[in-house]
Amino acid sequence: MNEAGHRGVLRGQGLRCTPARLRVLALLSASARHLSVGEACSRLGQAGKSLHTTTVYRTLETLTAAGLTHAVPGPGPIRYGITGEPHHHTVCQRCGYVAALATEHLSEAVDRIQELTGLRPDARGALLLYGRCTDCSV
Structure with missing residues (x-):
């Protein structure tokens, strides 16, 4: 999904289209894996789109509460993925x-x-x- 698609998804859930939300959605959409907050921060940094760890955490919590992402508990940190097909x-x-x-x-x-x-x-x-x-x- 491109940025326009991400904007539409966020607006459809009544959420503002902040740079952090757009970056995190793009990252998770492009990733073949579910990512922890730390992994997301690292990949964003490698792509030159760094966000503070707290911002990534809060963004993922917001996106999860809106049903756009989901959290998977396990040993170690919670990992997040895009919500799509069940x-x-x-x-x-x-x-x-x-x-x-x-x-x-x-x-x-x-x-x-x-x-x-x-x-x-x-x-x-x-x-x-x-x-x-x-x-x-x-």
Whole structure:
């Protein structure tokens, strides 16, 4: 999505189009990963678009409250991603790496989990699955 698209998304949620919000949305949209506040600050700095850590944190909290981003807890810092199509997350228990997993890949498993335990996905239709990523399972 380009800057005009990000502006439209922010305005659609009744939010002002601040430089910080536009930078963070652009960063998360372009990233193939969910990012922590620290990772976001580092990448913004590398791109010559530095923001103070507190600004990035507050921006992500605002965007998450508006439903434009979502927060994924895990070991270590919370990581944030763009909210789009409903998806589940896998979280590495050792390094905290977060990966998105399309809901259709787990639909039968989610139905079975509900049947066995009564556990249902959250309001976004998401489950968190914890384990170890390829790098940490060695």
